[in-house]
Amino acid sequence: MSRWGMATRRSDALSQQRIVAAAIEILDADGEQALTFRALAARLSTGAGAIYHHVANKNELLSAATEEVVGAVPGDSILAVALGLFDAIDAHPWAGAHLTREPGQDAMLAIYESLGGRLPALGVPERAWFDAVTVLANYVVGAAWQNAANGVEAARRRDTDRAAVLGAVADRWSADPERFPFVHAIAGALRAHDDREQFAAGVDLILAGILSISDQ
Amino acid sequence: MSRWGMATRRSDALSQQRIVAAAIEILDADGEQALTFRALAARLSTGAGAIYHHVANKNELLSAATEEVVGAVPGDSILAVALGLFDAIDAHPWAGAHLTREPGQDAMLAIYESLGGRLPALGVPERAWFDAVTVLANYVVGAAWQNAANGVEAARRRDTDRAAVLGAVADRWSADPERFPFVHAIAGALRAHDDREQFAAGVDLILAGILSISDQ
DNA sequence: ACCTGAACACCGTTCAAGT
DNA sequence: ACCTGAACACCGTTCAAGT
Numbered sequence: 001m002s003r004w005g006m007a008t009r010r011s012d013a014l015s016q017q018r019i020v021a022a023a024i025e026i027l028d029a030d031g032e033q034a035l036t037f038r039a040l041a042a043r044l045s046t047g048a049g050a051i052y053h054h055v056a057n058k059n060e061l062l063s064a065a066t067e068e069v070v071g072a073v074p075g076d077s078i079l080a081v082a083l084g085l086f087d088a089i090d091a092h093p094w095a096g097a098h099l100t101r102e103p104g105q106d107a108m109l110a111i112y113e114s115l116g117g118r119l120p121a122l123g124v125p126e127r128a129w130f131d132a133v134t135v136l137a138n139y140v141v142g143a144a145w146q147n148a149a150n151g152v153e154a155a156r157r158r159d160t161d162r163a164a165v166l167g168a169v170a171d172r173w174s175a176d177p178e179r180f181p182f183v184h185a186i187a188g189a190l191r192a193h194d195d196r197e198q199f200a201a202g203v204d205l206i207l208a209g210i211l212s213i214s215d216q
Numbered sequence: 217m218s219r220w221g222m223a224t225r226r227s228d229a230l231s232q233q234r235i236v237a238a239a240i241e242i243l244d245a246d247g248e249q250a251l252t253f254r255a256l257a258a259r260l261s262t263g264a265g266a267i268y269h270h271v272a273n274k275n276e277l278l279s280a281a282t283e284e285v286v287g288a289v290p291g292d293s294i295l296a297v298a299l300g301l302f303d304a305i306d307a308h309p310w311a312g313a314h315l316t317r318e319p320g321q322d323a324m325l326a327i328y329e330s331l332g333g334r335l336p337a338l339g340v341p342e343r344a345w346f347d348a349v350t351v352l353a354n355y356v357v358g359a360a361w362q363n364a365a366n367g368v369e370a371a372r373r374r375d376t377d378r379a380a381v382l383g384a385v386a387d388r389w390s391a392d393p394e395r396f397p398f399v400h401a402i403a404g405a406l407r408a409h410d411d412r413e414q415f416a417a418g419v420d421l422i423l424a425g426i427l428s429i430s431d432q
Numbered sequence: 433a434c435c436t437g438a439a440c441a442c443c444g445t446t447c448a449a450g451t
Numbered sequence: 452a453c454c455t456g457a458a459c460a461c462c463g464t465t466c467a468a469g470t
Binding site for chain 1: 319320333345347348349357359366395396397399402409423424426427428
């Protein structure tokens with residue numbers, strides 16, 4: 001064996017990294033239900049059982065894939081980070097689904113850090129940090145996933161775009177003004193709204209609350 | 217046949233209502249993964265296929281069960297409604313999981329209505345209603361589900377209580393102060409905190425933001 | 433040590449056959 | 452019309468057997 005024998009190996013040898021990369025390709029191309037160990041093994045030209053030598057189970061695989069696409073979103077401000085997460089979840093809806101399915105996972109840690117890390121510099125007192133970042137993170141992930149789910153729904157119904165999906169939701173919201181007067185009142189705003197802009201307005205509302213609490 | 221023949225029938229005849237009630241019993245007793253059509257059919261002394269005459273599929277069944285336990289939470293104020301939802305999701309964690317899995321579902325409509333319906337009386341201008349209720353609903357459902365998931369985790373590890381679970385999370389948050397300085401800084405607050413009280417503080421923060429935006 | 437792929441123990445859903 | 456329960460078309464995961 002040559003002296004670089006160890007370095008070359010089989011060039012297609014399995015690894016966590018290659019498995020997660022292949023999983024992300026499947027998830028992005030065909031959605032969450034397309035990710036099965038059989039499909040993943042086929043794409044990696046191996047057996048389904050081989051994957052278990054590198055990832056413990058499907059949940060860990062999804063967590064690793066989620067960390068890959070939402071970890072370390074850059075941004076100079078809380079709003080910039082929030083919009084970065086919004087875009088990442090819009091591009092990878094399955095990551096939004098996984099983040100909400102497992103609230104305590106490691107990927108959430110990175111989100112807490114990148115959103116909350118800017119609070120001290122804003123002059124927010126330490127006693128408010130925990131509440132502030134909890135509200136921010138829950139809103140950012142929840143609203144981004146809600147938006148991404150609308151995109152998935154629009155893709156599922158091949159004949160409609162995202163505006164049509166929102167219109168359909170607005171119709172449903174308007175359907176029962178007696179039981180749901182408030183929802184009926186905001187249905188128009190839903191129909192007219194721009195997802196990303198509205199998302200940013202929500203972040204601003206929370207920031208206003210944080211600063212208002214801080215002054216007390 | 218007697219003249220009350222129609223009214224009596226088989227007393228155990230299937231119906232949406234009975235199926236949903238049985239599903240909730242299974243979900244509350246043994247958790248989400250225990251709800252299978254076979255287990256449900258066994259509890260109802262029928263065949264699995266019979267259920268499909270009354271509910272379209274498992275997703276619809278979960279949606280109906282979720283509406284049952286989080287629909288129409290009473291409360292005089294936004295905080296009271298929010299705490300009612302917190303308690304409902306704490307008592308039925310699977311409902312929290314389902315609400316976050318399907319953001320656009322009907323049960324969410326009721327939540328928007330009960331949380332947002334109090335905004336007009338607070339003097340919040342109509343242009344702020346949509347943002348305000350979106351932030352509120354995402355925080356309430358997200359944070360309540362996060363809390364409930366901690367309870368599920370505590371139950372799963374039979375030897376620990378909820379405080380121990382939070383302590384373990386806090387340990388994880390403290391583990392890497394270089395990469396996660398902010399998370400490290402708030403780990404202490406997590407360990408010490410009271411879930412329900414902290415949840416209420418988050419609602420207050422959002423309400424402060426709503427009122428601050430309203431004054432502009 | 434890593435890989436293979438058949439086998440196991442399940443699922444949700446369908447559907448011919450019954451009442 | 453409603454119910455029955457076997458059958459279908461899958462899953463994630465395990466594990467004996469290979470290299």
